[in-house]
Amino acid sequence: MKVLMAALLMAPLLLNAPADPPSDVEAEVGQRGNTAFTVLKGSGIRISGDGARRGRGDGYRIPRPCWYEPGPSPQEMLDRFSKGRDAANFGRIALDRFEAFIKQFQDKIGKPGRWWTPAYNEADPHHVACMADLDLFGVFVPPGQTPQNGLTIEQLAQIARAALTVPEHTVQLNPDAKSYVNLPTWVWLEGVGQPRRTVTAELPGVMSVTLVANLQDIQIDPGTTPERAEVEESGCGAAGKPYTEGGTFSCGVRYLRSSIDQPRERYTLTITTVWPIEVQDDVVPFQFDPVQLDVTRDVPVGEIQSNVRP
Amino acid sequence: MRRTAMTLALLAVAGCGPAERPYTPGEAAATAASTGAGPGTSPGTSPGATATASPPVASATRATAMPSGAQTVEVSDDWRLRVEWPADPDPALKPMVDQWVGTREAIAAGKRTYQAELELDAAVKATEWVRGFTDEGLTMRGVARLYNLRVVARMGRGAQVDACVDETGARVVSARTGKAADRQPDWVRAPYPQSVGVRRGDDGVWRLRFYATARGRCPR
Numbered sequence A: 001m002k003v004l005m006a007a008l009l010m011a012p013l014l015l016n017a018p019a020d021p022p023s024d025v026e027a028e029v030g031q032r033g034n035t036a037f038t039v040l041k042g043s044g045i046r047i048s049g050d051g052a053r054r055g056r057g058d059g060y061r062i063p064r065p066c067w068y069e070p071g072p073s074p075q076e077m078l079d080r081f082s083k084g085r086d087a088a089n090f091g092r093i094a095l096d097r098f099e100a101f102i103k104q105f106q107d108k109i110g111k112p113g114r115w116w117t118p119a120y121n122e123a124d125p126h127h128v129a130c131m132a133d134l135d136l137f138g139v140f141v142p143p144g145q146t147p148q149n150g151l152t153i154e155q156l157a158q159i160a161r162a163a164l165t166v167p168e169h170t171v172q173l174n175p176d177a178k179s180y181v182n183l184p185t186w187v188w189l190e191g192v193g194q195p196r197r198t199v200t201a202e203l204p205g206v207m208s209v210t211l212v213a214n215l216q217d218i219q220i221d222p223g224t225t226p227e228r229a230e231v232e233e234s235g236c237g238a239a240g241k242p243y244t245e246g247g248t249f250s251c252g253v254r255y256l257r258s259s260i261d262q263p264r265e266r267y268t269l270t271i272t273t274v275w276p277i278e279v280q281d282d283v284v285p286f287q288f289d290p291v292q293l294d295v296t297r298d299v300p301v302g303e304i305q306s307n308v309r310p
Numbered sequence B: 001m002r003r004t005a006m007t008l009a010l011l012a013v014a015g016c017g018p019a020e021r022p023y024t025p026g027e028a029a030a031t032a033a034s035t036g037a038g039p040g041t042s043p044g045t046s047p048g049a050t051a052t053a054s055p056p057v058a059s060a061t062r063a064t065a066m067p068s069g070a071q072t073v074e075v076s077d078d079w080r081l082r083v084e085w086p087a088d089p090d091p092a093l094k095p096m097v098d099q100w101v102g103t104r105e106a107i108a109a110g111k112r113t114y115q116a117e118l119e120l121d122a123a124v125k126a127t128e129w130v131r132g133f134t135d136e137g138l139t140m141r142g143v144a145r146l147y148n149l150r151v152v153a154r155m156g157r158g159a160q161v162d163a164c165v166d167e168t169g170a171r172v173v174s175a176r177t178g179k180a181a182d183r184q185p186d187w188v189r190a191p192y193p194q195s196v197g198v199r200r201g202d203d204g205v206w207r208l209r210f211y212a213t214a215r216g217r218c219p220r
Helices: A075-080 A084-093 A095-106 A127-133 A153-163 B029-037 B091-108 B120-134
Strands: A046-048 A066-070 A114-121 A139-141 A172-173 A184-190 A196-203 A206-212 A217-221 A229-232 A251-256 A268-276 A277-279 A291-301 B069-075 B079-085 B138-155 B159-176 B192-200 B206-212
Touching: A046 A153, A066 A127, A075 A084, A075 A095, A075 A114, A084 A095, A084 B120, A095 B120, A114 A127, A127 B138, A127 B159, A127 B192, A127 B206, A153 A196, A153 A206, A172 A268, A172 A291, A184 A217, A184 A268, B069 B091, B079 B091, B091 B120, B091 B138, B091 B159, B091 B192, B091 B206, B120 B138, B120 B206, B159 B206
Parallel strands: B079 B138
Antiparallel strands: A046 A196, A066 A114, A114 A139, A172 A184, A184 A251, A196 A206, A206 A277, A217 A268, A229 A251, A268 A291, B069 B079, B138 B159, B159 B192, B192 B206
C-alpha cells in the first residue's frame, strides 16, 4: 500500500516536497490512454493474454477493488515485520505499540495456517476506501479456509474482466468526407484484427481464470431520430461491410434530411463493437456483460442540388 | 508563549459568514460513534486473528457535536490554523482534521511524536514528519488553512477522505530565534491535496489508518 504522506514528506532540511499533482484528475479514473484498467499492488496475481495488451477497456470496475491473498507463513510474516529497516523504524518511533504489534505475529508461530495479506487495484478510484476497510497487515487463516474478502475464483474473474481490453477500431464510411440525403452511407471497421481476445488472471499455483471475448456484431447509432435517418444492419456481421461498387447496401445509414440544422452542421455517427465474454472452461458460474466500445464519426449530410431547365 | 488549548478566535469570516469557533481535537467523536456513518458491512477478519496495530484509545470525554463552519486553532502565539468544515460534516472527516491540527500542535509544542488516534503505520508517518521539524529546531508561523474536506469514497467500514491544505500564509522558522528558514519547502508555495484512509471501528469511532497518495488540484 502506498501510504505516502505525499503532501507532508520532507527531509530534515525541508528540501523534499510533495509531488506535483497530476494535470488531469479524471485520467486517474478508469481508462488511461491504451493501458489496461488494472494496476495491481501488493498482489501475486499475473495478468496475461492478448486481451491485456494494446487495446481499450470499457472502464469495468471490480465490485470490490481490494482483497486478501494467501501469503507468508507465520515465520515469514514475523521476519518481515521484526527485521529490517521498516521494523527498526517502527520500533524507534513507537516502541510500546510496536511490541504489541509484533506479538500478534509471534503468537502464530507454530500454528497451522498462513497469513493472507491485502492487495488492491490502484487504478480503481475506490481502492483507498477499500483498503481502509481491510487489515493492513493481513489476517491469519487456518488451512483450507478463505477469509472474508479473501481472493476467490470469482474475484479473480472480476480482476481479469477489469484487465480485458479490445482493439480500438476506426470507422470507415463511403462516401467518406460528406454524404447526401437518401444516399446510402456504407459503414465498416478497420483495425479490429483478430475478433477473439483472451485475458488470463492467475495466482500461480493457486487458481486461474481465462476470459474470452469474441467480436459478435456492431451497432450503429446515426446520431439523430428515425425520421431523419434509416439504419441498415442486416449485413453488418462483426465488422461492417466494406463498400463495393455495385454492391448491395446492407450495413450503414441512409440519412433522410440534411444536417444543415444540426450542431456544427453534421450528425454524430456512433459505431459500437460488441464483444460478449465467456469464462473459459466455465470455472466460474458467472456471466459478464459484453465489452462495448464506441467510436464516433462526424457525418455532414447535404442536399443534392439539381437544376431543372424548361 | 504557546497556547496548547484552542482559544476562541472569534474571527468573523470575511463578508457575512458565521463567526469561527475554536476547534478541539477529539471533539465530536461521540457523535461519530453514535451516527456511525457509512455502510455497516463487517470487515474481513474471520477466521483468524486480525493483524491491526494496537488501536488508539478512544476518549470517552469528548463533546457530542460535529463542528461545522470555519474554526480557528491557535497552535502558538503566531501560528494559526483555520479549519473549514462543510455544512453538516460527515464524522469520517474528523480524523483528517485531527491529524492536521494534531501534527502541527505537536510541532509547536516541540514534541517528537504524534500518534493520537492514528493506527501504527500512520502514526509512524506522522511522527517522522513531526521529527523533521523538532529534531532540526524548526517550527512554523503564520496562517494555514484546511478546506474542501470531503468523503470521496466509502467501502464497507472504510472511507477515503480528501482535503486541501493551504500553507502559503505560513513559513518554516527557527523555533529558537523565530527567523525564517533559508530554504522553504515547496508545499508552502501553493495549496496541495491530502488524502487519507479512515475506518470506523467497532466502537463507532473513525480513525485514520494510513496516508494515501493525494491526487488532484487545490484551487484556493
